[in-house]
Amino acid sequence: MFALKSKLLEFEGSVLPSAHYANLRVLPRLLRWPVRFLKRLLDGHIIIPKHAEGFGITAIIGGAVVYGSVMGGQFGVAVDSVTAKSGFAVSEIEISGNTHTTANDVFAALRLGEQRSLVSIDPDASREALKQLPWVGAARIAKVYPDKLKIDIEERDAFAVWQQGEALTVVQKDGSVIGGYAADARLSALPFLVGKGAAENGEAFVETVAKFDDLAGRVRAFIRVGTRRWNLRLDNGMTIRLPDEGLEDALARLTDLQNRHGVLDRDLAAIDLRLKDRTIFALTENAQESREAFVKARADAAKKERKERGSRI
Known part of the structure; x- marks a missing residue:
């Protein structure tokens, strides 16, 4: 540091009193060499070689060419080609x-x-x-x-096939989409989820239904209704309407009805379990027509019987 101060004083061409040494500023270490080099260059102590300028320009142009090749991808292609032909x-x-x-x-x-x-x-x-x-x-x-x-x-682990609108996608348990669904026998056994929000909420619901073995084997689709409730579509086309609360109790009630009355094998369009104190059955169109025909036939038979009884009197 003292040598640098001395050279700076000499460079300025003046000698300062000792009282002024305390006010001198010292250059950071990284700047000392460039400053000394510049001073020697200006004083003529450093002689630039004759062809240095040409070499410098060539180096700058060459660097620009290499940089452009790297940024443009040509450099990598060249390396790839050379090393490939070398046995790699x-x-x-x-x-x-x-x-x-x-x-x-x-x-x-x-x-x-x-x-x-x-x-x-x-x-x-x-x-x-x-x-x-x-x-x-x-x-x-x-x-x-x-x-x-x-x-x-x-x-990725596929959990289910999800239908929203006309789009079919394969999803993971957290609902994240893997990709579009293509007919593939390896995916045919996956649960089929339908509706908005079904992918994100399907895991817990599918696991709950799986606890009821006889019912789970009949399910063909898990249908999300609104934001809180589910329906089941069975292999015979029957719809099971489930409540938004007390899901396991409703499924247990359905299992009991099946065991006692075989309701899942009847000609029913839907079974509504949303009310705790009653179960509502909806007939299929054919079953409704058959029922109406039966009721009409029974009424006709009763009318005929009354008429015959009256004629005998």
Whole structure:
């Protein structure tokens, strides 16, 4: 620090009294070398080589070219091509853990249809690319030199098929959408949820119905009504209307009715369990017509009997 003060005083061409030393400002350490270099350059103590300017311009232009290539992607393509031709081209790909994600999906996500070099593949970027695929929840990438790529996929757990309007999607237990539903035998056994809010609230309801084995095996759809209540659609087309509270009690009542009267096997359009003190049965259209025909026939028979009885008197 004393040497710097001395040079600064000498550079200014004056000698200050000792009283002024306390007021001198010292440059930060990082700036001292540039200041000294600039002073020597201005004093002519540093001689710039004859071709330094040309070399500097060339370096600047070359740097700009490299930067532009990197930003434009050409640099990576060049590295990929050179290393691939040097024996590091991906020639063997091992994929595991995929059920709904096809090999073609993986190839497209990682651009493996092109000539790719194992050197240029970034495992982190590859994992992120695979996680953009609908079914992929996590992925592990391993490069086995010189030419093998190992991919281990962990797929999302499908819970149900959800219908809202005309759209069908596959969802997880928390209601998050995995992707669009395509006819697939592996998904046919999933619960079928219908209506707004059914995906987010379906897990608890499906688990509750599953406690009643005889009923659960007949359910074809879990239908969300409004924001609080559910209906069940059975395999014979019957609708079970359930209350928003006391759900398990209502299902137990339905089970008892089935055990005693076989109501789920009757020609009924709906069974309404929303009231605690009564159960309401709605007949199908055919059953209603049959009932009306029966009532009419019985009334006609009674009328005929009364007429015959009157004639005998």
